[in-house]
Amino acid sequence: MATQTESESSGGGVLMRDRLVKRVGEVAAGGFVLAIGGLLAWILSTQVDYSLLASPLIARRFAEAFFLVIQIVVISSLLSVSLGVLVGLGRISTSNVTGRIAKGYVEFFRGTPLLFQLFVIYFGVPRLWATGEFPFTDWAIPAAIIGLTLNHGAYVGEAIRGGIDAVPNGQMEAARSLGMSRVMALRQVVLPQAWRNALAAIGNDQIILVKDTSLLTVIAVPEIMSVFRNINSNQLDPWTPLVWVCVLYLAITMSMSQLVNGLERRSDWGSDSRMFGRLSGLGSGDDDGGEEA
Amino acid sequence: MTGPLVEFDGVDKSFGDTQVLYDVDVDVDEGEVVVVIGPSGSGKSTLLRCANRLEEIQGGDIRLDGRSVIETDVNEIRQQIGMVFQSFNLFPHKTALENVALAPEKVKGEPEGEAKRAASDLLDQVGLADQAESHPGALSGGQQQRVAIARALAMEPRVMLFDEVTSALDPELVGEVLDVIEGLAADGMTMVLVTHEMGFAREVGDRIVLMADGRVVERTETRSFFDEPSTDRGQQFLSRLL
Numbered sequence: 092m093a094t095q096t097e098s099e100s101s102g103g104g105v106l107m108r109d110r111l112v113k114r115v116g117e118v119a120a121g122g123f124v125l126a127i128g129g130l131l132a133w134i135l136s137t138q139v140d141y142s143l144l145a146s147p148l149i150a151r152r153f154a155e156a157f158f159l160v161i162q163i164v165v166i167s168s169l170l171s172v173s174l175g176v177l178v179g180l181g182r183i184s185t186s187n188v189t190g191r192i193a194k195g196y197v198e199f200f201r202g203t204p205l206l207f208q209l210f211v212i213y214f215g216v217p218r219l220w221a222t223g224e225f226p227f228t229d230w231a232i233p234a235a236i237i238g239l240t241l242n243h244g245a246y247v248g249e250a251i252r253g254g255i256d257a258v259p260n261g262q263m264e265a266a267r268s269l270g271m272s273r274v275m276a277l278r279q280v281v282l283p284q285a286w287r288n289a290l291a292a293i294g295n296d297q298i299i300l301v302k303d304t305s306l307l308t309v310i311a312v313p314e315i316m317s318v319f320r321n322i323n324s325n326q327l328d329p330w331t332p333l334v335w336v337c338v339l340y341l342a343i344t345m346s347m348s349q350l351v352n353g354l355e356r357r358s359d360w361g362s363d364s365r366m367f368g369r370l371s372g373l374g375s376g377d378d379d380g381g382e383e384a
Numbered sequence: 385m386t387g388p389l390v391e392f393d394g395v396d397k398s399f400g401d402t403q404v405l406y407d408v409d410v411d412v413d414e415g416e417v418v419v420v421i422g423p424s425g426s427g428k429s430t431l432l433r434c435a436n437r438l439e440e441i442q443g444g445d446i447r448l449d450g451r452s453v454i455e456t457d458v459n460e461i462r463q464q465i466g467m468v469f470q471s472f473n474l475f476p477h478k479t480a481l482e483n484v485a486l487a488p489e490k491v492k493g494e495p496e497g498e499a500k501r502a503a504s505d506l507l508d509q510v511g512l513a514d515q516a517e518s519h520p521g522a523l524s525g526g527q528q529q530r531v532a533i534a535r536a537l538a539m540e541p542r543v544m545l546f547d548e549v550t551s552a553l554d555p556e557l558v559g560e561v562l563d564v565i566e567g568l569a570a571d572g573m574t575m576v577l578v579t580h581e582m583g584f585a586r587e588v589g590d591r592i593v594l595m596a597d598g599r600v601v602e603r604t605e606t607r608s609f610f611d612e613p614s615t616d617r618g619q620q621f622l623s624r625l626l
Binding site for chain 1: 436438459460462463465466467469471473474475476477478486487490491519521532535536539
């Protein structure tokens with residue numbers, strides 16, 4: 092803060108404006124919190140039926156849905172990240188055929204809504220069999236996992252391709268110069284770095300995957316939104332089950348971002364030269380990002 | 385051995401329609417240090433990169449110990465040609481020791497313990513025994529470049545190529561890297577250096593190759609080059625430096 096007072100005394104008009112912007116931001120953010128907080132307090136005190144909220148029946152139904160969602164998320168996550176690695180590798184393949192197939196795959200699954208893809212899999216696919224011949228009796232959950240995997244595999248694939256692209260060319264050259272084959276150089280040198288580069292984007296996508304499970308309500312998966320819809324239509328009380336819904340999704344997504352943060356910390360190999368530009372607040376006079384260039 | 389260890393024989397190289405090397409002939413004898421100098425864009429680095437096939441050539445041939453580099457398996461030939469880059473290119477996710485031990489382990493299939501021991505000796509040789517467990521991000525540019533030299537040496541190459549290895553360094557860090565290269569020269573390592581450090585070229589080079597516009601314009605003993613360059617181009621180049 093010493094630097095601020097110094098430049099202030101040297102008549103920094105720009106700095107004054109910076110501080111004004113900072114104040115306006117604080118007022119806006121504070122006002123927002125007050126407004127939302129007030130609304131929330133009002134809803135929680137007038138709209139929520141606490142005996143219903145705590146009733147074991149509702150708790151049990153949400154708990155069942157919650158664990159089902161976690162199972163679907165874990166399986167789809169593992170599968171979509173694995174698929175994404177393959178797609179990412181396909182995208183950078185030196186083979187034109189593989190590259191184009193991977194690109195087409197990504198274009199299709201990013202270019203159509205997840206809901207459409209789920210309908211294709213859930214409603215469309217069983218019709219490819221003669222009536223009664225389709226091998227799955229409960230197709231909703233397998234269809235959900237397949238849909239989420241295929242959809243998010245495309246996003247993870249793009250994240251990984253971006254991560255690979257961000258590894259400087261010199262890394263591949265150095266590895267190849269030591270006599271490594273391209274595949275070996277990718278595995279030993281490029282992919283570990285690409286993984287780290289892509290981690291934030293992959294984590295982001297996996298959090299979206301969690302929220303995308305809410306779409307599964309329309310293909311008859313008894314997940315969290317389905318429980319809400321059921322309770323809402325029986326009790327004619329939306330706010331009470333909505334509290335449950337909110338808490339449960341946040342429980343999954345927040346632990347997931349903790350996990351991603353942990354992974355990011357673990358793959359930080361103590362290189363200060365690769366600090367991703369962290370913009371410090373408007374007020375700070377000289378930014379330490381300047382050393383980077 | 386009879387012929388030269390490394391032989392550039394009428395090398396032509398183009399990037400698309402732009403030809404960057406014209407009929408380049410350079411011989412490097414075993415144990416010799418050849419320094420390639422010349423103005424920016426004269427094709428010095430490209431010449432080095434052709435030798436280990438980071439760039440493919442369009443005409444002529446490059447031979448290592450009489451064997452065509454072009455016709456030999458690329459991964460095999462690169463094991464015999466060590467390369468050090470201007471921008472170090474250390475692997476940031478591995479420690480200094482792992483950087484050096486990686487290729488012997490994965491490419492040559494040496495057992496991990498053995499590769500690590502050899503790597504440790506090499507780090508000692510470049511004066512970095514105490515930094516074995518550091519990641520590149522924690523090392524200075526000079527230290528990183530010395531690790532990079534150790535990494536190339538770990539494959540026990542027959543020849544070392546140095547591509548402007550001090551150009552990216554702060555002036556006060558240049559000396560420590562040049563010392564290491566000088567030590568290698570004293571040990572009889574065959575080397576081709578591209579450099580802008582004329583004092584160093586004069587000290588360590590057995591022969592100087594002056595390139596300009598993709599052609600070799602002068603090829604001579606180091607001493608005679610610096611004392612009395614035989615070509616106008618050489619005189620011009622030196623007069624601009626001194």
